[in-house]
Amino acid sequence: MPSEPLARIPVASTPSQRFEEYLQSRGMRNTKPRRILVEYIFNSHDHFDADELLDRLPRKGTQGYVSRSTVYRLLAEFVEAGLLRTIELEGRTVYELDYGYPQHDHLYCNSCEKLIEFQSDHLLELRNALAQKANFQVSGHQLIISGECEDCQKIKRKRIRRKVDLI
């Protein structure tokens, strides 16, 4: 006997839709600022802080403006919700996509302040082994390797070469 076709269960596919469901399930309201920020965040996979975000969003008086305090409030909310994760970097808080984005760590260039992502299973294994030794129950970790990126090294070498040329 042929089975019935499966009922068409609506599946949230876009981040916005998933977020909408998240809000509903918690009795939170689907407001304009929330839509604007979710939209922004999922369309730019970069690292950013509250100030950069405000800079790129519409200005006060313009359509789509979100106030500074709301930006802070929503960023914290998104972190809580698991949409974003934070990186503490020299005093400022930098945000990056978390939801549906693989766990990773960063190389931080002291010259150009660029963050470069990398992923390492070895690191995870080592982390877990290290924690195990101290009977520590891991919930997460953050590794930032700092130094100088390839590009900045090249630029520096070029400068040195020029200096030599002048002699």
Place this chain on the structure above:
Amino acid sequence: MPSEPLARIPVASTPSQRFEEYLQSRGMRNTKPRRILVEYIFNSHDHFDADELLDRLPRKGTQGYVSRSTVYRLLAEFVEAGLLRTIELEGRTVYELDYGYPQHDHLYCNSCEKLIEFQSDHLLELRNALAQKANFQVSGHQLIISGECEDCQKIKRKRIRRKVDLI
């Protein structure tokens, strides 16, 4: 022919003495606040921030008082000098001994906010290998593994046991 006994070259043995030499070599002055902070720092191998330090130091009006701005200035100076290193932790800057103290990383307990040190050569090797892959020139790194320390896990388990007893 027996050699002459080696000339008695004075060797700075205590951190304070070494620091005094450091100051001299740079034409910096050996002031009371500097002595007080060096003394404090090398006698307590903990992690601390500017505020905690101020809390533990003599109060205004008392002998040995160091002003808030001087504390900040000297902490930055010590980091520059390689006596201390910093850890960025949830907004605040935490300091710890660096000079003559082996490189290490931290487990951070989210419950009691304790920092637990550990050292891993494997981690250093892995770090260097990872950076190498991206042609990144490493100058340092910071790894914080967060979660729950052994003590806090025990306390929690105890609480749960108590709850069960009540049923």
Place this chain on the structure above:
DNA sequence: TTCTGTGCAAAGGATTTGCATAGAC
């Protein structure tokens, strides 16, 4: 005596909060 280092008060930058109102449900 000279010039660095300090204390004080004030400024700064990032983030948070109290409150009245707008707006989602």
Place this chain on the structure above:
DNA sequence: GTCTATGCAAATCCTTTGCACAGAA
């Protein structure tokens, strides 16, 4: 209509700075 979320302004937290004076060298 009800009650959460927002915008605004003010507050707060941590840190830095300008300046006059103290005190090392």
